[in-house]
Amino acid sequence: MTTADAHTPERLQAGFDATIAADQRIEPRDWMPDAYRRTLIRQIAQHAHSEIIGMQPEGNWLLRAPSLRRRAILLAKVQDEAGHGMYLYAAAETLGVDREELTEKLIDAKQKYSSIFNYPTLSWADIGVIGWLVDGAAIANQVPLCRCSYGPYARAMIRICKEESFHQRQGYESLLAMMNGTDAQREMVQESTNRWWWPSLMMFGPADGDSPNTHRSMAWGIKRHTNDELRQRFVDMSVPQAAALGVTLPDPDLRWNDERQAHDFGEPDWSEFRAVVSGAGPANRQRLEHRRRAHEDGAWVREAARAYADKRSARTEAGA
Numbered sequence: 001m002t003t004a005d006a007h008t009p010e011r012l013q014a015g016f017d018a019t020i021a022a023d024q025r026i027e028p029r030d031w032m033p034d035a036y037r038r039t040l041i042r043q044i045a046q047h048a049h050s051e052i053i054g055m056q057p058e059g060n061w062l063l064r065a066p067s068l069r070r071r072a073i074l075l076a077k078v079q080d081e082a083g084h085g086m087y088l089y090a091a092a093e094t095l096g097v098d099r100e101e102l103t104e105k106l107i108d109a110k111q112k113y114s115s116i117f118n119y120p121t122l123s124w125a126d127i128g129v130i131g132w133l134v135d136g137a138a139i140a141n142q143v144p145l146c147r148c149s150y151g152p153y154a155r156a157m158i159r160i161c162k163e164e165s166f167h168q169r170q171g172y173e174s175l176l177a178m179m180n181g182t183d184a185q186r187e188m189v190q191e192s193t194n195r196w197w198w199p200s201l202m203m204f205g206p207a208d209g210d211s212p213n214t215h216r217s218m219a220w221g222i223k224r225h226t227n228d229e230l231r232q233r234f235v236d237m238s239v240p241q242a243a244a245l246g247v248t249l250p251d252p253d254l255r256w257n258d259e260r261q262a263h264d265f266g267e268p269d270w271s272e273f274r275a276v277v278s279g280a281g282p283a284n285r286q287r288l289e290h291r292r293r294a295h296e297d298g299a300w301v302r303e304a305a306r307a308y309a310d311k312r313s314a315r316t317e318a319g320a
């Protein structure tokens with residue numbers, strides 16, 4: 001076989017298919033179908049944007065945390081989220097897109113971010129519940145992504161999941177402290193759980209029958225489970241945690257099904273999900289406006305960094 005033969009479209013596709021079938025990783029230097037590249041850029045960019053926008057609901061409570069210890073923990077968590085966004089933008093860049101371009105698409109509302117971050121944080125209990133339920137759902141969804149077929153994404157996810165695990169625990173621990181406090185604190189935790197439960201279930205995406213991307217993403221080894229499988233796993237995981245905490249999950253249809261060895265549960269309000277995803281959620285406008293403003297305010301930092309980099313490379317060239 002000549003080198004030219006090895007690069008025919010059929011052979012390139014066959015090489016890609018063989019790598020996926022052997023459950024090995026595709027790396028940036030490898031040939032990949034355009035649709036695989038596009039799907040990864042879409043998912044990784046949405047994921048990165050979610051981490052960056054996800055800093056806002058919690059940032060809202062940084063100056064109102066009830067103690068220095070709680071503030072330090074929350075600050076560390078929000079900083080981790082910025083870091084996750086950076087790892088993910090870097091992973092997306094290995095696919096040939098530019099972080100600047102992705103940021104523009106986010107602030108122009110041309111790319112999505114997770115629906116969950118379009119809900120407001122109304123009480124301090126929301127910070128604990130975000131750790132418990134939102135990070136809990138993120139972990140259920142993201143641990144399988146550590147085995148994603150695209151190497152840079154899979155490797156970024158390993159580190160992210162370790163940090164998400166700390167995020168989940170700090171939230172749960174903060175709720176335990178409140179549940180051991182006053183009646184008013186217990187009511188606050190229950191009220192917050194009532195508001196966040198259904199939006200957390202929506203984080204997993206539409207029901208399998210309405211998910212246009214799942215089938216192909218699973219065939220490519222990007223997603224390892226369907227949206228409904230992961231949602232079920234999250235419900236089964238959360239029920240004993242809610243019981244240990246002493247809160248009630250706001251779903252009258254939630255019960256153990258012995259035959260399925262899993263919990264039955266009610267249907268999320270999919271019309272609400274569609275509204276939030278299409279920009280009409282309670283805080284969509286506020287989140288994007290805030291992000292846009294932060295981007296404009298940061299222009300001088302980007303300019304200074306560029307000028308510094310230019311100066312260094314000019315010096316290196318002069319010295320060479």
Ligand code: FAQ
Binds near residue numbers: 047054113205
């Ligand atoms: N929100 O065909 P599918 C975090 C869109 S990070 C908005 O099922 P797919 C950390 C979907 O993009 C949370 N849009 O799509 C943290 C698609 O639209 P498109 C983010 C959604 O990709 C914690 C359309 O609906 N995590 O929480 C949502 O196969 C605390 C059809 O859907 C990730 O991004 C949604 N919930 O499956 C930070 C994980 N669901 O693009 C701060 C990686 C679906 O065709 C504080 N992503 N859509 O126009 C994934 O696993 C997948 O992309 C899914 C969606 C499962 C989210």
